[in-house]
Amino acid sequence: MGALPKRKYAKARQGRRRGHLKVASLPHIELCSQCHSPKLPHRVCPTCGTYAGREVIEIKTPRKKAS
Numbered sequence: 023m024g025a026l027p028k029r030k031y032a033k034a035r036q037g038r039r040r041g042h043l044k045v046a047s048l049p050h051i052e053l054c055s056q057c058h059s060p061k062l063p064h065r066v067c068p069t070c071g072t073y074a075g076r077e078v079i080e081i082k083t084p085r086k087k088a089s
């Protein structure tokens with residue numbers, strides 16, 4: 023038998039340690055094929071409301087690109 027930890031790590035302690043893991047990575051951003059604005063992959067574009075080349079949702083207040 024190899025070395026074993028003397029005490030169980032509490033879930034809170036484990037979470038505190040892992041809290042730093044996800045912080046460093048930014049969310050992946052893709053450009054919309056329709057309006058070329060940044061959007062999250064596999065999601066309907068919030069700017070033009072299209073997904074896979076067709077309109078899915080209606081955008082009531084079209085957001086203009088920040089200059």
Ligand SMILES: [Zn+2]
Nearest residue numbers: 054057067070
């Ligand atoms: Zn779009």
